[in-house]
Amino acid sequence: MNGINGTVLNMLKSYPWADEDNWLDHVNSEITNIMLSYLPYRNRGEYYKGLTDYIDRGGHFTRPKLFLLTARALGAEFNSDLMLLAATIEMSEEAILKYDDIQDHSIKRRGIETTNHRYGEEKAILFAAILHDKNRQMFEDYIARLDDKVMKLRLKDKYDEIADATAYGQYLDLDFIYNVRSFSAVEELMRVEGRPDFSMYYDIVKGKTCAYSTWGPMQMAAIVADKDDALLRLIKEVGIYAGIAFQINDDVEDIINFRKDKEHDGDLKEGKYTLIMAYAYKNATADERAFIDGVYKKSKEQKTDEDIERLKRVIDRTGAVKYALDVRDAYMKRTINEIAKYSEMLPSNTYAIKLAEMIAGLLSREGVNMRDVALNRSKV
Numbered sequence: 113m114n115g116i117n118g119t120v121l122n123m124l125k126s127y128p129w130a131d132e133d134n135w136l137d138h139v140n141s142e143i144t145n146i147m148l149s150y151l152p153y154r155n156r157g158e159y160y161k162g163l164t165d166y167i168d169r170g171g172h173f174t175r176p177k178l179f180l181l182t183a184r185a186l187g188a189e190f191n192s193d194l195m196l197l198a199a200t201i202e203m204s205e206e207a208i209l210k211y212d213d214i215q216d217h218s219i220k221r222r223g224i225e226t227t228n229h230r231y232g233e234e235k236a237i238l239f240a241a242i243l244h245d246k247n248r249q250m251f252e253d254y255i256a257r258l259d260d261k262v263m264k265l266r267l268k269d270k271y272d273e274i275a276d277a278t279a280y281g282q283y284l285d286l287d288f289i290y291n292v293r294s295f296s297a298v299e300e301l302m303r304v305e306g307r308p309d310f311s312m313y314y315d316i317v318k319g320k321t322c323a324y325s326t327w328g329p330m331q332m333a334a335i336v337a338d339k340d341d342a343l344l345r346l347i348k349e350v351g352i353y354a355g356i357a358f359q360i361n362d363d364v365e366d367i368i369n370f371r372k373d374k375e376h377d378g379d380l381k382e383g384k385y386t387l388i389m390a391y392a393y394k395n396a397t398a399d400e401r402a403f404i405d406g407v408y409k410k411s412k413e414q415k416t417d418e419d420i421e422r423l424k425r426v427i428d429r430t431g432a433v434k435y436a437l438d439v440r441d442a443y444m445k446r447t448i449n450e451i452a453k454y455s456e457m458l459p460s461n462t463y464a465i466k467l468a469e470m471i472a473g474l475l476s477r478e479g480v481n482m483r484d485v486a487l488n489r490s491k492v
Contacts (some may be wrong), residue, residue, distance in 0.1 A: 125192045136466075139180065139198070140173050146199035147206070150246045162231050162239045166206055169222040174474070176202045179329035181470060182347075185463035186337035193257050197336065200250040201329050207247055208278070208324065210240035215286055216382045217412050223373035266335045274328035281319015284312065288385040293408050295393040296401065298385065309394060313387045318352055321359040327351025346454050350471075353447040358474040360440040363388055364433060367424070377420050381412050387439065389423070392432040400426050444475060 129138045147167055153160040176198035184190055212218070213226040214236050220226060228236035251271060258264050292298060298312050322328075327348045334344050363386045365371050366379045379386055393404050404426065407419045427433060451458065451468065458464060 125195075127190065127192075127195070130190045136177060136180075139177060139195075140170065142195060143173060143176055143199045143202050144170065146196060146250075147203050147246075150203070150250060158231070162227055162235060163242060165224065165227055165230070166209055166222055169224055171202075171205070171222060173202060174470075175205055175325055175329045178326065178467070178470065179333045181463050181467040182330045182333035183336050185459050185461060185467050186334055186339055187459070188333065188337040193254060194336065196250060196257075197254045197332065200247060200254060201332070203243060203247040203250055204324065207240050207243035210236055210243065212282075214240065215282075216289075216378070218375055218378060218382075220373070220375040260338075263335060263338065267332065270328070270332055270335060274323045274332075277319045277323035277328075279319075281316050281321070281323065284316045285320055285384065288312070288316075289383045293383060294405050295385075295390060295408065296405055298390070299394070310387055310390050313385060313390055314356065316385065317356050317359045322352050322355030325358065326355035343457055346450070346457060350447055350450050353443045353450060354471050354474060357440045357443040357447065360387055360436050360443070361475050364436055364440070367427065367433060377424075380420050380423050381415055383408050383410075383412065383415075386436075388427060388432045388436045391435045392423075392427045392430045395430040395432070396426055440475065444472070447471065 127135075127138070127142070129135050144167060148164065151160070151163050151167075153163065179201050180190075180194065180198050183194060188194060209221060210227050213221055214228045214233050217228070218226045219229045226236075227239055231239070255264050255267060258267075288298070299309075302309065302311055327350070330347045330351055331344050334347055363379060366374070366377070367386075367388055369376045375381070380389070389404075393401055396404060404423065407415060407423060410419070
């Protein structure tokens with residue numbers, strides 16, 4: 113079955129579980145099947161395995177679920193078209209994760225060896241490019257089903273806006289890792305530009321995290337539900353606050369090595385500009401600051417275990433994890449306040465309630481409160 117035939121079959125599909133209370137439990141497998149229908153290469157051995165390794169392992173499907181809950185909360189019809197666009201959003205993540213792992217030289221993703229580590233960076237680039245192309249094909253297939261020309265244009269513009277914001281955020285992240293590599297240089301730049309401390313962190317996160325993880329999927333859903341730009345602006349504000357909180361939480365998980373499906377100490381080894389490390393640097397002694405800048409000038413391969421342990425001792429001494437958690441909680445409070453502030457613009461139904469619960473749940477991993485885990489440890 114090729115992508116076109118898979119699309120035809122998807123158009124004819126109905127979902128008898130759509131109105132059940134546990135309908136979200138069916139979404140993961142259905143989205144997976146739709147993505148695989150665009151990858152008809154089972155008989156091509158390694159080529160197929162390299163394309164589908166992360167898909168087979170499965171993720172949390174947070175982004176397509178945010179999309180589906182927002183769409184249904186706003187009154188969009190649940191059908192095969194909506195599921196195709198949800199799968200399109202997930203396919204975008206599959207491509208982005210492969211690119212991200214290549215650029216970060218990561219070795220573990222979703223509990224398995226990364227594509228780049230298993231097959232080499234050259235093949236991994238190819239696999240990521242193919243998934244990116246399939247993502248675009250899926251989006252075009254969805255657009256082709258629409259009769260509303262205005263909605264088509266709005267969705268195309270939004271697709272491009274999300275892609276552009278995500279790419280620029282990733283550029284800023286990579287520029288620090290491979291070019292700037294100095295917290296003192298960033299502090300000086302912020303001083304010269306008259307910007308608050310840690311502004312670069314928020315620039316990175318608003319792009320690479322918020323655009324494709326929170327406000328992007330939710331705004332796409334609002335367009336599908338034929339809502340106006342006023343609601344889209346509100347969704348973006350909510351999505352930015354929630355996305356920042358989500359990314360800080362992810363940074364904390366990385367620092368304390370909470371997740372066993374990812375490489376330990378990945379952010380420190382890769383030299384990422386995180387809020388945790390930026391705060392630690394700002395509050396470090398002169399000797400510690402010199403040490404931090406020295407370590408960040410090293411490549412991932414050059415950093416030693418002692419380098420990482422000493423960085424973590426500085427983080428622990430300066431209270432950087434607690435600071436990050438406090439900021440995280442402040443942004444989630446702003447998210448909730450923003451929703452309450454514009455409650456008259458938002459629906460009140462079971463889907464909206466579930467959506468609010470899911471947004472709040474971005475701060476926990478499998479029901480675990482990261483504040484309790486992080487602050488109860490003797491060291492980060």
